Amino acid sequence: EQAKFNADLKRVVAEVNPRLYGSFVEHLGRCVYTGIYEPEHPSAGPDGFRQDVLDLVRELGVTTVRYPGGNFVSGYRWEDGVGPKERRPARLDLAWHSTETNQFGLDEFMEWTEAAGIEPMMAVNLGTRGLEEALDLLEYTNVPAGTAVADQRVANGRAEPYGVGMWCLGNEMDGPWQLGHRDAKAYGELAGRVGAGMLQIDPGLELVVCGSSNSSMPTFGSWEKEVLRQTWDVISHISCHAYYEEKDGDTQSFLASAVDMDRFIGVVAGVIDEVAAEKAADGGGIVGTDGADASDGAAGEARARKVGISFDEWNVWYQRHWESEEKVTGATDPWPVAPRLLENSYSVADAVVVGSLLISLVRRADVVTSASLAQLVNAIAPIMTEPGGPAWRQTIFYPFAVAAGLARGEVVECSVAGPSVQTAEFGTVPAVDAVVTVDREAGRGLLMAVNRSLGDEVSLGLSSILGSGPGGGTHPDDDLLAGGAVNASHVRVSASPAGVGARASDQSHSLEQSAFSAVTRVRM
Numbered sequence: 001e002q003a004k005f006n007a008d009l010k011r012v013v014a015e016v017n018p019r020l021y022g023s024f025v026e027h028l029g030r031c032v033y034t035g036i037y038e039p040e041h042p043s044a045g046p047d048g049f050r051q052d053v054l055d056l057v058r059e060l061g062v063t064t065v066r067y068p069g070g071n072f073v074s075g076y077r078w079e080d081g082v083g084p085k086e087r088r089p090a091r092l093d094l095a096w097h098s099t100e101t102n103q104f105g106l107d108e109f110m111e112w113t114e115a116a117g118i119e120p121m122m123a124v125n126l127g128t129r130g131l132e133e134a135l136d137l138l139e140y141t142n143v144p145a146g147t148a149v150a151d152q153r154v155a156n157g158r159a160e161p162y163g164v165g166m167w168c169l170g171n172e173m174d175g176p177w178q179l180g181h182r183d184a185k186a187y188g189e190l191a192g193r194v195g196a197g198m199l200q201i202d203p204g205l206e207l208v209v210c211g212s213s214n215s216s217m218p219t220f221g222s223w224e225k226e227v228l229r230q231t232w233d234v235i236s237h238i239s240c241h242a243y244y245e246e247k248d249g250d251t252q253s254f255l256a257s258a259v260d261m262d263r264f265i266g267v268v269a270g271v272i273d274e275v276a277a278e279k280a281a282d283g284g285g286i287v288g289t290d291g292a293d294a295s296d297g298a299a300g301e302a303r304a305r306k307v308g309i310s311f312d313e314w315n316v317w318y319q320r321h322w323e324s325e326e327k328v329t330g331a332t333d334p335w336p337v338a339p340r341l342l343e344n345s346y347s348v349a350d351a352v353v354v355g356s357l358l359i360s361l362v363r364r365a366d367v368v369t370s371a372s373l374a375q376l377v378n379a380i381a382p383i384m385t386e387p388g389g390p391a392w393r394q395t396i397f398y399p400f401a402v403a404a405g406l407a408r409g410e411v412v413e414c415s416v417a418g419p420s421v422q423t424a425e426f427g428t429v430p431a432v433d434a435v436v437t438v439d440r441e442a443g444r445g446l447l448m449a450v451n452r453s454l455g456d457e458v459s460l461g462l463s464s465i466l467g468s469g470p471g472g473g474t475h476p477d478d479d480l481l482a483g484g485a486v487n488a489s490h491v492r493v494s495a496s497p498a499g500v501g502a503r504a505s506d507q508s509h510s511l512e513q514s515a516f517s518a519v520t521r522v523r524m
């Protein structure tokens with residue numbers, strides 16, 4: 001089958017915020033312990049960081065990492081994780097029914113992000129805690145020496161503040177599973193108070209308020225509206241979380257999972273605009289997702305704010321299996337230390353879906369200002385490790401690395417005309433989805449394309465590319481573009497049924513490499 005693709009390089013949709021290529025490290029299972037941190041590992045330095053994992057993290061191209069949770073943060077006392085290690089207490093982690101040893105904490109995480117060249121993104125506990133603890137944490141992290149809490153950091157060996165710019169106000173507070181779960185009004189009031197206090201310390205912070213845990217939550221939509229109303233003056237982002245998995249053997253619907261993400265982003269962007277309009281009508285002169293300021297006058301301008309989406313948890317996650325998988329491990333300790341949790345093995349089909357979700361995120365770079373692949377190591381992760389043993393890439397590593405490395409600069413308008421596929425979950429959807437980015441500084445562009453058809457190979461022809469080449473030519477052969485992250489086994493965009501069925505969980509990279517072998521670069 002044939003699909004035709006058009007792009008106009010002069011029509012810029014949005015700049016791609018490098019924060020779209022973030023990830024997530026939670027104290028969950030073996031993400032931290034025997035994941036990024038394992039002092040006994042042969043590759044570990046004096047800091048206890050696994051160098052083999054650091055190398056893969058750099059190769060993955062991750063730009064930001066959210067920490068320390070996740071559900072974990074809602075019961076976390078950050079003070080437990082700083083100071084001399086022998087004095088740090090062990091605590092129950094109610095979120096993951098584990099024992100937290102606190103041998104890795106804030107200072108270790110900051111040091112690790114510096115070693116990895118990554119921007120840290122912190123979350124505060126709004127489950128069991130509130131304003132005072134958040135302010136102390138911020139003081140410890142960002143305030144120069146000379147105050148009681150900042151001086152604790154100095155005493156712990158770090159003179160300079162870390163200068164963390166992005167902070168999440170709690171995690172998934174709409175979920176009944178969340179420790180300290182509240183309704184939208186109660187959470188919105190708390191987040192608004194905590195956020196305002198944090199901005200009193202540093203008005204330049206970017207705060208993320210919790211949106212919905214997924215688009216099927218019964219409060220989806222109304223939750224966003226209420227928390228945005230309560231926190232509008234203090235926040236810069238609202239979060240979205242989404243995990244996808246194949247259900248009941250319906251691979252075709254699974255391959256089209258990004259349709260849900262597209263709708264999710266569209267609905268939340270709509271609510272942001274709605275609340276922006278309300279605030280503007282109230283005299284706030286506020287803007288929504290497009291950044292246009294409807295206000296007049298300095299007061300309105302001073303309060304003008306563009307609220308973006310922080311899609312700070314997204315991935316494929318086989319949630320149905322995780323309880324039984326963990327039973328298989330035969331663990332008898334009811335509160336184990338760093339147990340094997342959520343250690344999903346990813347197939348080529350999963351990589352196709354991850355590539356497709358990346359296309360959706362990049363396409364909506366006009367509103368998605370940050371995103372985190374959840375998570376980074378061992379727990380639903382692109383990187384796996386064995387304690388004392390090797391570290392390796394899973395299939396989903398490859399589309400992420402391609403996008404993070406090459407889908408930079410600006411998203412430009414593109415469209416694809418071609419065959420459709422029928423899905424039980426989403427109805428009829430286009431088989432091929434694509435996005436084009438142009439990195440003018442680097443002098444290259446990238447076409448990322450995915451074939452969501454389970455059975456049919458589709459060849460993607462370039463119909464027209466406007467605006468490429470020095471004169472903005474229209475010929476498809478203009479020396480623009482780009483290649484692409486093609487999630488099949490060839491430049492022809494196809495999901496080969498054989499590839500889809502295979503699960504690659506071991507250290508053999510042949511499947512994964514062939515799945516993304518079509519990436520090429522052409523100079524502009």
Ligand code: AHR
Nearest residue numbers: 026070071072171172374
């Ligand atoms: O990423 C795993 C978990 O998924 C996170 O802790 C939580 O926020 C979400 O439900």
